[in-house]
Each structure stands twice: as structure tokens, then as C-alpha cells.
Amino acid sequence: MHKDVVIVGAGISGIAAGYNLKKTCPNKSFTILEGRNNIGGTWDLFKYPGIRSDSDMHTLGYRFKPWIHDKSIADGPSILEYINETIDENNLRKDILLNHKVKSSNWNSNKSVWELEIHENNKLKHMTCNFLFLCGGYYSYTKPHMPYFKNQDKFLGQIIHPQFWNNDVDYIDKNIAVIGSGATAITIVPAISEKAKHVTMIQRSPTYVVSGPSEDKINKFLRKFLPTKITYFLIRWKNILWQSFTFSLARKYPERTKNRILDLIKDELGPDYDIDKHFTPSYKPWDQRICLVPDSDLFKAIGDKKASIVTDTIDEFQSDGILLNSGEKIKADLIITATGIKLNALNDINVTLDGIKLDPHERLTYKGMMLSEVPNFAISFGYVNASWTLRADLTCEYVCRLIKLMDKKGVTCCMPIDDKTAHGDDKLIDFTSGYFQRGLHLMPKQGKKAPWKNYQNYLKDIFAVRLFSIKDSNLKFYGQRK
16 A cells, blocks of 8 residues: 555644645545554543643644633543544544554655555554654653562552553542652642542652643633634634743743742642642753643642642552651552653654664754654654644644645655754753653754754744745755656
8 A cells, every 4th residue: 555645643643634634735645544443642542530631722722623612721531522523524534544553664765655564453564655754742652661669569559650540440548659740640649639548649859830720711701702713813822922931931030930830839738838848849940841730639639638748769669558768658559650651762663764774863853843864754743841732733734835845846755954064962852851861862863053953932933834935955855756
């Protein structure tokens, strides 16, 4: 089987790619290959209680499909329903092949095609395409970050990582220990505290957390008298500009931003709570992603004595709980290891160029979406300081513009030329989060200047991708179409 474009992944990015190709390049054949048995990516994978967006749905949602619900901080099932609606409204379901896991992909220079090996259940299939677009996210779905704790096999209760949550997990009226302080822990603690006996969040170090309403009052007000599309557009841009402003402010005035965040937490938990110990990180705001607490749910759980936070390191697991290095023991019937994700590059696909393995860490990223000296190839990699979909949408638009330009030029291939003057020792993402630091050696590098620099700035990217000419001396077009 041959397609003009193969999209890997039927999550939020892959569906955006399918929509844009269908709308902008209607003469191109494409298929969306999904390795799992359902669409939705992250929003189908994670099943733990409280699973929700960490970004508002007016920016996490697609530019072309308004989010019409009151809650702008949405739960996982609602986001999955939104993705399914997008698929059906645009007749994309026929273009999705489930249980099609791409194992390897080789660029054949003689034929100017990508040769794919695909596992459909236990059967090996082959497919070729002119352009390969990876939209499968940036973390492993099968191997989360799971550090080994001393004597963890002696614990008599259940130990589960949130990525593997299932309906067999029983937390009702039980003492729960949640290990971690990131977005997953911040989400899961208040959600399970409603039915658990008590939930203790054990963190090695604190994370910045900010409370915000799950419903946008301005959105609810405008929807009373403005059309849905106009309201969505206005709220989307309000949130984009606010995110950009607060991020810039935090980078410019980190100490002032830090004090403001801590003052808000003091207002939530009162003067007697040890904010310095449990909510004051050692890093600056936005050196790591700030966690959202919708409707103060975490603070309410702490105030109601349903949940508590312990800042310490773990000595060992014991039969009935966790012994900390301070000597304190946390009794637990169930331990949840919210210890993070594991980055993976190239959607876990063995990518080769004429049989030679591609090491993405040796390549520069072009406009955050292509790799130097890799033809007819793009990766959807969203923002870490804003909603993922903002950049995914831009990437899809760019890929479509690029394919149309190749047609106009009558060529079969396009690739970014390696620019030696742009090389530096720059990491792809300037974030100190553990999961980034652990996986950066797998990821492409960014360059010292545009278009090789990964700005993480939607306002800059929108000009570079949507408004400026796509023609660029850093792009090589070749291979005359026969």
C-alpha cells in the first residue's frame, strides 16, 4: 500500500494533521496509523481518577473546532469525546487504521519514499509514503519512569503507576501514599481523597502550584449573546495573550512571581501551614511547568484533613507502608508511584536513512518540527509552557504549506540543510523538569539562531509559520517529479 502522507498517532495531534491535510491538500492520499486499539492518545491511555487537562480547552482545543462546554479545565472523557466529535464531523474515521504500530521506517533515496514496517497485532505489514508525519507525542506509552525503591517487593499492598491504572484498583476507605509532586500527583490526590480514608503525597521537593477556576466567567458571559465561534476566538486569544504575558513576566521577574504564587497559597492554606517546606521549590517559576489546581481542589483536600503533604526522601518500603529518611513512617494500603513519564524520540520508531540509523540527538530541529538532513519528514512537538495543541496546529499548517510548495515546484523531496553555523550545545527544551533532563540525550538539539531555535513562543511561531513566506535558503527542494 502507498500513501502520499502517513500520519503516525491518532491522538490530539494526529487528528489535527488529518483535518488539515483533508482541508488544505484534498488531492493527497493519507492514512493515520494508530498503534493502540483506540483513538485519543493521552486521553484514552490514562484512566486514573481525576484525569484532566492541565491547560484550558480554549487553547488545548483546535483552532477550527470551538470548545462549547462551561468547564474550560476539562476531564479526560470530555476531551476524548471532543476528539471523537472532530473525527466524525470531518469524516476522518475511515482514514484511521487502529492496531497499526509502526516499528521501522527507512528513507529510500533512490525511490524518494519512506518504507514502513508495521505490526498489525502479530502480522507484519509494509507500506510506503512520500511524506512521514510523526504525531505520536513525546513519551513512551508502555514504559513510564519507574524508579526502584528499596524493599518494594516487601510491601503487602498494591503498587501502581498512574499510567497503568485500571478498574481493579481499590482505594475506597484506604490509606494511600502517592509518590510524586508533578501534575499527575497534584491531580490524583484530591480526586481519590474524596473516597479514600487518607491520602499522603510524598514529595522529594515541591512544585509550583497555582489555583484557578475550572470555568471561565468571561466565556460564560460572552456566550449569552455572541455566536459560539466568535466567543471561542475571543477567549482563545485572551488566554493565549495572558499565558504569554505571565510566562514573560515570570522569566523577567522570577522573585516577584515566586512571592505572588506563595502568597496565593498562604491565602488558601492559612498562616500556620508550612508553605516554605511543602510549596516552595528551589528553582525559579517556569524553570519547570507550573501545575494547575482547579477550583482549589488540592488545597480543600488538605484543609479538610483528607490529604496531607510530606516533603522527604524515601528510605525503604515496608510491609505496611513507606519509611522515610527522617524516620517518619507513612502507613499505606496502596502506593501510587506518580514518578513521571519517560521521553522517547521519533515515536519509538526505528528510523533509518538508506539503512543507516538516524540519531535525532545529532540533528538540529528546524522550526521545532523538522530535522536537519532528513527529507520529507516532520514531528509534531507541542509547547511545554503553553497548550500542546497551539503548536501542533501550527505544525500541521506548515506541513500542508510545504507539501503544496513541493507540488508547485514540481519536486518530490524537501529537507532542511544542515547549518554548521547554527550548531551549539543547546538542549531542545530549556526546562529543568526531571523527565526532560533524563531524556534530552534522545531528543534533537536546537540551534543558536532562527530557524533552528526552539522559541517556545506561539506569537513568534505564528508569524514564522502562518504569515512569513515558507521559502527559505535553509530548505533544499530536489528530485524533479516525472
